[in-house]
Amino acid sequence: MSDQIKDAIQEYATRLGDDSVVLGHRISEWVSYGPFLEEDIAYGNVSLDYIGRARMFYTYAAELANDGRDEDDFAYMRNDREYRNLLLMEMPKGDFAYSQVRQLFADVYYTLLLPELLQSKDETLSAIAAKAIKETKYHLRRSRDWVLRLGDGTEESHKRTQKAVDQLWGYTHELFDMDDTEQLLADEGIGVDVSKLRDAWLKMVSDILTEATLTVPEDSWAVRGGRTGYHTENLGHMLTEMQIVHRSHPGCKW
Amino acid sequence: MTNITEKLELFEVFVRSKRGLDHKHVGSLHAEDHEQALEYARDCYTRRSEGVSIWVVKSADICASQEDDADCFYDPSDDKPYRHATYYVLPDPVNNM
Numbered sequence: 001m002s003d004q005i006k007d008a009i010q011e012y013a014t015r016l017g018d019d020s021v022v023l024g025h026r027i028s029e030w031v032s033y034g035p036f037l038e039e040d041i042a043y044g045n046v047s048l049d050y051i052g053r054a055r056m057f058y059t060y061a062a063e064l065a066n067d068g069r070d071e072d073d074f075a076y077m078r079n080d081r082e083y084r085n086l087l088l089m090e091m092p093k094g095d096f097a098y099s100q101v102r103q104l105f106a107d108v109y110y111t112l113l114l115p116e117l118l119q120s121k122d123e124t125l126s127a128i129a130a131k132a133i134k135e136t137k138y139h140l141r142r143s144r145d146w147v148l149r150l151g152d153g154t155e156e157s158h159k160r161t162q163k164a165v166d167q168l169w170g171y172t173h174e175l176f177d178m179d180d181t182e183q184l185l186a187d188e189g190i191g192v193d194v195s196k197l198r199d200a201w202l203k204m205v206s207d208i209l210t211e212a213t214l215t216v217p218e219d220s221w222a223v224r225g226g227r228t229g230y231h232t233e234n235l236g237h238m239l240t241e242m243q244i245v246h247r248s249h250p251g252c253k254w
Numbered sequence: 255m256t257n258i259t260e261k262l263e264l265f266e267v268f269v270r271s272k273r274g275l276d277h278k279h280v281g282s283l284h285a286e287d288h289e290q291a292l293e294y295a296r297d298c299y300t301r302r303s304e305g306v307s308i309w310v311v312k313s314a315d316i317c318a319s320q321e322d323d324a325d326c327f328y329d330p331s332d333d334k335p336y337r338h339a340t341y342y343v344l345p346d347p348v349n350n351m
Binding site for chain 1: 283289293301
């Protein structure tokens with residue numbers, strides 16, 4: 001493997017790890033605040049799936065970096081400008097409708113992305129995808145169910161869900177952007193060409209939103225920057241909370 | 255929280271731990287409908303690989319015997335030992351049964 005490819009895979013694994021840990025942390029913010037006990041436990045499980053996924057990506061990134069860092073260093077010792085997650089993942093948890101709409105957007109994305117990553121020539125990335133596919137199948141079942149319930153529920157739940165769709169829509173375009181690193185890996189059969197997933201994503205999401213009596217927004221605005229480290233103000237606050245224990249007590253175990 | 259759970263239905267959860275075994279009652283939970291109850295049952299009762307199959311039943315659909323019925327339901331069996339196999343004396347040629 002050339003150094004260029006190796007560096008690209010390390011960057012790629014870090015990006016996918018960042019997406020997972022940031023979304024996983026956002027979901028974890030619902031723990032003990034869920035609308036009722038059963039949902040609290042169920043959504044907490046989803047959070048753990050994402051954090052587990054992040055660990056696998058970070059462990060691989062650390063192995064490729066081979067500079068003494070481990071998965072914890074990747075998660076806890078990088079600041080917001082070093083994080084490369086998609087902006088959609090870092091948006092605050094908002095109300096329950098907002099979180100479930102974001103979840104639906106992410107779950108449909110992974111439903112399309114993971115089967116492609118499964119085909120990767122890189123065995124580790126392929127193995128992580130194989131594990132994550134099963135989790136995502138269940139995640140989508142849940143978020144789809146919630147968006148249908150809320151969209152087609154009461155006047156209030158419909159209003160809030162539509163508002164969430166409108167507010168988050170502009171952050172979904174970035175999900176399908178490619179840069180040189182990802183293009184190189186896609187050409188090598190290692191990474192996924194996400195630009196090819198947009199049509200299928202739009203179709204699946206539109207079908208669900210329509211069934212939920214919600215309106216699919218016009219593509220009038222788009223925010224980008226997560227993959228280059230330009231984040232919304234939300235990530236810094238989130239990382240402060242997420243990293244405080246590790247940074248205050250380095251190497252602490254409990 | 256209480257307001258919301260009052261609007262939800264109560265379900266009883268039965269989990270089959272292994273193929274070939276029967277479903278055992280493991281507990282109950284709140285959900286809006288059967289489908290959601292099944293999902294919550296998965297998350298609340300099988301996340302440590304406890305099962306291969308789940309049943310959920312609306313608690314209201316279960317018809318249960320009452321404590322008050324105990325004397326007419328169960329007591330009459332007490333004086334009918336002939337309903338147990340041990341009541342019968344086996345002929346000698348039969349060693350084990």
